[in-house]
Amino acid sequence: MTEQDPTKEQDHGYSSVTKPSEVETLLGALSEPGGASLVLENSDGRVLPVLVAEQVFGEYLLLDLTAIREVASELRGGHRFRLIGQAQGAMLRTPLLTIDNCQETDGRLQCRCDYPYELEVLQRREAFRARLRLGMEVGAILRCQEDGTHSQGDLRDLSLQGCRLELPVGSANMLTTSTPLDIELCFLNGARFSIQGIPKHHQVDVERQVVSVGFQFMTPRTDQERQIWMFVGEIERESARQSSDRDDGKLRSKLFQIDPKAPAPVARRDAQVYATPMTKRLASVAGYLDSELLELRDQPQLHSVHLSRYADRLLALYDEDREALLFATRCLFQEARLVRHGLSVAVFLLDMTVRSKMPRDACKAIAACAMVHDLGKGLLPNELLQAPRLDEAQRAELHSHVERLEPSFETCQWLPSSIVRSVFREINERLDGSGYPAGLTGERLGELPRLAMVVDVVDAMRRDRPDRPAWKIKDVYRHLLDRPERFEQRWVKRYIRNFGLFPIGTLVRYESDQLAWVQEIDAQGQPARVQLTDAVKPPDRSLGEILQGESLLALGKPQEEVPLSM
Structure with a gap:
């Protein structure tokens, strides 16, 4: 039977065709030899050849499954599927269908399914790029046959014509060749797809230590093109599922579900060598923050489920080995500065709150807010962030990072507003009113922002800035102790007692x-x-x-x- 959706809501990038004559015409294109393929629901990414032997308008489609007898039993058992193909310069797909009758005729296995009264069409198929969003990880392996070199990275977008990969910055030397490179896309469920491509343009992001590369595929074979169509469709469906404001029961695409039997995941960070095992585990949290930073530039909202999940992961790492986690925050030098700072403030603030015997739910919320507290700076011009000196107007623009990010918290209903205010909004305030964004004075600041500002300042002063090198910890302590009008001395002294004169990671x-x-x-x-x-x-x-x-x-x-x- 055809899957019915009473809302008629289509995924982003697709349009719905319901006019009977247009549906019949498009299905006619699928009936041409080689015009159709079959994709099982929640499959591993396989695109199977199928022949639409006959269409009887308004009644049924007759499918020839002779070439794919290995899945016939699944289909007879009710496993749902889609037909995909191309027509009039567009990618088209049916709703989910099921087989209701099969028979053998002259050695051919032919089965009926309900007639689809609606088709989904993806226009601009040559130019359309499906962009992978947060949580939709696809690894990529790039190989050069000439010299045997290879690199490992992440897929960022995909189209019929090509793709964009993010690779370690050291991979730039592979991109000078005019010879096609082998690209293998590696999905979480174990599905793999190989194709050749030529690098057409690349851009180095020094801050994030990556090179972003646009590839043009060599002329894909028909089977490769259909496979790409299926991937593009699944990426768009998953993107639409994540964007939905309501729980409509859509299951996550199997392509983005981890199969425990699949080979080890492939990603840029998986190929990096880390100082300690804990650093590698913490790198997954850094990867989330890096992706969140990129997402915020396109869509100004935090992803509540992911933020909660990675805050839980941070707490689990802390429970596993406190000292190893504190040291790991000083080992992620490959990550962007905002990511390193957010993670470090989160871990050191988490340590202070846990040792102060705060409830675990409060510790989690505090860590989550600390992780993202500075990501609003990623929405500012890079020239501003790198400026060695700031005038009054530039300083005001820099301070606007709080207001720029604040609306993003509206999606995170699990975060108590009091903790969002204390850790995110008030971490940059000072007791004497010299802070920002509101210039609050001590009588309006609670204990949590008084603690948070100390942790934040210590970490910031121990890192390089465009206007100065990193400070030694003894000089940072002296700076805070000499300014009782700005910093709560009780928390400064407790910080020193907790982390010592030579803190872990020194x-x-x-x-x-x-x-x-x-x-x-x-x-x-x-x-x-x-x-x-x-x-x-x-x-x-x-x-x-x-x-x-x-x-x-x-x-x-x-x-x-x-x-x-x-």
């Missing part, structure tokens, strides 16, 4: 001149476990031996922090 030079990364501190705030390094650079897999106890004492006393450009 690069320290010892009396022996040995460099080491602090990974744990003792009750006196001194390093209790460190990992050796020979280089003044962000931590990576080249880190050396881990020392604690007597072996750590052999290094002598810690002499100074070595600040890094991070």
Whole structure:
């Protein structure tokens, strides 16, 4: 039977054809040899050949399934499917159909299905690009047959003519060739699709450490073209499902569901080498924030379900190993500055709130707000963010990042408004009224924003800015302690007691001149476990031996922090 949708609401990018004569004409195109393909509902991405042997207007379609007998039993059992094809320069597909009668005739397996009174048509098929949204991850492997090099990245959009990939910035040297490159798209459910393409343009994003590459496909074969159509359609259906303001019961496309039996996921971050196992796990949260930042530029709303899911993941990582998580925040040097800062503030603020015995739901909401508190800066011109000096007008524009992002929280009903106000809106206020966006003074600020502003400032001052290098932690502490009119001294002192004079993630030079990364501190705030390094650079897999106890004492006393450009 034909799936009926009483609302007649179509997915983004598709139009509905219901006029009987037009439906009959379009179905006629599917009846041409090679004109139709069959796609099982919730399939693994396979596009199966099928012959529309006959159409009887208003009654049924007769399908020849001889070439796909392996799925005939599923179809006879009621498994729903769509017919897809092309007509009049457009991609078309039927609603979901089911088989209701089959018979063998002269060695041919022929089955009937209900006549579809409506078709969905995707216009501008050559130019239309289906853009992958947050949560629709598709990995990509790029290979050069000439020299055997390869790179791993993410699919960002797809059309019949080509695709756009994001690859690690080090992949740029692969893009100078005029020889076609092999592109393999890797879906979460294990479906794979291979095609050749030529890089036509690319742009390096230094901040995000990626190169965005537009590929033009070599002339696809008919079967490849149909496969691409199916992918484009599923991407658009999933995008429409996510955009729906109501729960209409649409199931998520199987292409974007993780199959535990499928090979390991392929993505840009999966190919990167991280300093510690915890850093790799935290990178998945960084990947969410990076995607959220890109989404906000096109659609100004936070994705409530994803924000909740990754806040839960952050809490789970904290429960697993507090010290490892704190150290991991200093190891994600490949990520954008806004992502690194948001994650670090979230983790350090989470640690303070957990140790203050706040309820777990409140800790989760606080961490979530901290993760995204600065993403509004991503909506500002890059020239403003990189300016070494700001005049009054530029400073006012920079401060507008709060108002730019604030409406996005309307979709996150699970976040208490008091926590959104305290962590997101008031984290940049100061007790003396010198902060922004409202210039609130101490009597109007609660305990949570007083704590949040301390955590935020410490992390910001320990990172490079266009107008200054990173500060040493001792100088940051002195700055806060010398300004009781701006910062709540009780929280400043509690922060120092909690994280010590050499916080986890600090690069320290010892009396022996040995460099080491602090990974744990003792009750006196001194390093209790460190990992050796020979280089003044962000931590990576080249880190050396881990020392604690007597072996750590052999290094002598810690002499100074070595600040890094991070």
